[in-house]
Amino acid sequence: MKIVVDANVPAAERCFGFFGEMLRLPGREITPADVRDADALIVRSVTPVNAALVANSALSFVGTCTIGTDHIDLDALKARDIAFASAPGCNAEAVVDYVLSSLLTLAERGGWQLGERCVGIVGVGNVGSRLRSRLQAMGVATLACDPPRAEKEGEDGYDSLATLLERCDVICLHTPLVPDGRHATHHLLGAQELDRLAPGSIVLNAGRGDCIDGLALRQCLVGRGMAGRGLVGRDSISAVLDVWEHEPGIDAGLRDLAALATPHIAGYSLDGKLRGSWMIHAALAAKTGRTPLSLDALLPPPALAELSLAQALDAEDALRLCVRAVYDVRRDHDRLWRQMHEEGITLGFDHCRADYPLRREFSTLKVNLSGEALRLASLLQAAGFQVNQQT
Numbered sequence: 001m002k003i004v005v006d007a008n009v010p011a012a013e014r015c016f017g018f019f020g021e022m023l024r025l026p027g028r029e030i031t032p033a034d035v036r037d038a039d040a041l042i043v044r045s046v047t048p049v050n051a052a053l054v055a056n057s058a059l060s061f062v063g064t065c066t067i068g069t070d071h072i073d074l075d076a077l078k079a080r081d082i083a084f085a086s087a088p089g090c091n092a093e094a095v096v097d098y099v100l101s102s103l104l105t106l107a108e109r110g111g112w113q114l115g116e117r118c119v120g121i122v123g124v125g126n127v128g129s130r131l132r133s134r135l136q137a138m139g140v141a142t143l144a145c146d147p148p149r150a151e152k153e154g155e156d157g158y159d160s161l162a163t164l165l166e167r168c169d170v171i172c173l174h175t176p177l178v179p180d181g182r183h184a185t186h187h188l189l190g191a192q193e194l195d196r197l198a199p200g201s202i203v204l205n206a207g208r209g210d211c212i213d214g215l216a217l218r219q220c221l222v223g224r225g226m227a228g229r230g231l232v233g234r235d236s237i238s239a240v241l242d243v244w245e246h247e248p249g250i251d252a253g254l255r256d257l258a259a260l261a262t263p264h265i266a267g268y269s270l271d272g273k274l275r276g277s278w279m280i281h282a283a284l285a286a287k288t289g290r291t292p293l294s295l296d297a298l299l300p301p302p303a304l305a306e307l308s309l310a311q312a313l314d315a316e317d318a319l320r321l322c323v324r325a326v327y328d329v330r331r332d333h334d335r336l337w338r339q340m341h342e343e344g345i346t347l348g349f350d351h352c353r354a355d356y357p358l359r360r361e362f363s364t365l366k367v368n369l370s371g372e373a374l375r376l377a378s379l380l381q382a383a384g385f386q387v388n389q390q391t
């Protein structure tokens with residue numbers, strides 16, 4: 001069996017070398033000639049898998065080791081009877097870690113507490129529902145908007161986008177890119193919606209770049225944001241952007257105005273990436289009648305497995321300390337600036353992603369609590385850490 005695999009797919013040798021001869025290629029450069037005699041194609045989100053790519057191929061399986069599938073033309077695969085698998089939810093926990101690290105960073109810079117805010121979650125699927133559960137358990141008020149779900153399940157628990165814009169001071173986008181139709185998400189937040197944001201609001205996009213009109217956001221930030229990299233003001237609008245229109249050639253002007261700007265890495269925990277590879281490995285194993293490897297065999301132990309707190313810290317300060325011990329979003333923001341400065345926008349963006357430092361998920365850290373710190377147990381557990389109470 002010949003398998004073409006994006007060079008940025010981690011654990012490719014173990015997951016796909018397992019099935020036969022493997023050819024690794026840069027994801028953005030895979031051509032019809034590369035897949036002509038291939039049986040399987042394994043991609044991440046940067047390879048457009050369309051009719052032109054698969055038309056004259058021998059492919060019988062395409063897998064994407066990602067949650068998003070907007071780069072795949074499912075009709076083109078169906079027309080050629082090519083089996084398809086994606087990795088729903090694989091990196092959802094990592095995206096929630098990203099959101100918490102970002103909001104706690106902005107809270108520190110702006111001098112407010114996350115617990116005072118109301119977070120509006122747009123798109124309540126694998127990512128959004130996990131975010132909602134963690135925030136609710138932490139005692140943070142949330143509202144949710146997901147018209148496709150509301151239609152299927154009833155309106156209870158769901159609000160309109162207009163209500164979120166009116167009542168929330170943090171708006172988190174976790175929608176897929178849906179180009180058209182009744183629930184299209186292309187430019188879901190445009191000039192009109194951005195105009196409705198209350199002073200001091202935060203807009204965070206970790207869905208897909210095209211879900212926000214970048215030009216409108218840029219104008220909004222010029223008018224109502226704090227001009228200057230990474231700054232936040234009590235009454236100004238702040239943006240946290242992980243995804244962008246036209247990646248990797250993103251708008252540097254918008255990057256300059258964002259409080260946190262990262263190169264589409266919200267889901268880039270090692271756990272999330274390996275889960276993605278493994279899920280596609282398991283799908284290909286099922287298709288070919290093989291017994292898959294176990295996911296546990298792929299995941300190494302974390303470098304930082306435990307930390308201990310014994311003193312009476314402010315609850316959000318303690319949370320921030322644990323969050324940053326595992327994942328500090330400021331490092332990704334700084335890396336993007338540095339790499340773009342050295343290599344230019346496009347190369348800098350892609351190299352930041354390709355050479356991504358090892359990152360684990362909150363759930364890999366055990367926090368030992370004793371003495372006064374015992375009162376932090378429920379907050380830390382709610383945020384996703386393992387907690388060990390030493391009485």
Ligand SMILES: NC(=O)c1ccc[n+]([C@@H]2O[C@H](COP(=O)([O-])OP(=O)(O)OC[C@H]3O[C@@H](n4cnc5c(N)ncnc54)[C@H](O)[C@@H]3O)[C@@H](O)[C@H]2O)c1
Nearest residue numbers: 068123124125126127146148174175176183206207266267
């Ligand atoms: N930044 C990253 O690194 C990263 C990582 C993972 C996923 N993503 C993106 O985030 C998206 C969401 O991930 P997920 O795992 O939660 O996907 P999912 O498919 O589980 O959930 C998406 C949710 O969005 C809802 N939705 C669709 N159209 C909507 C609309 N118009 N308004 C509001 N809600 C709408 C759907 O009903 C669904 O509940 C993915 O499709 C992917 O594009 C980005």
Ligand SMILES: O=C(O)[C@H](O)[C@H](O)COP(=O)(O)O
Nearest residue numbers: 044045046066067068267268
């Ligand atoms: O859809 C997803 O799973 C995420 O956007 C994923 O993190 C994208 O990563 P990439 O495939 O671009 O490496």
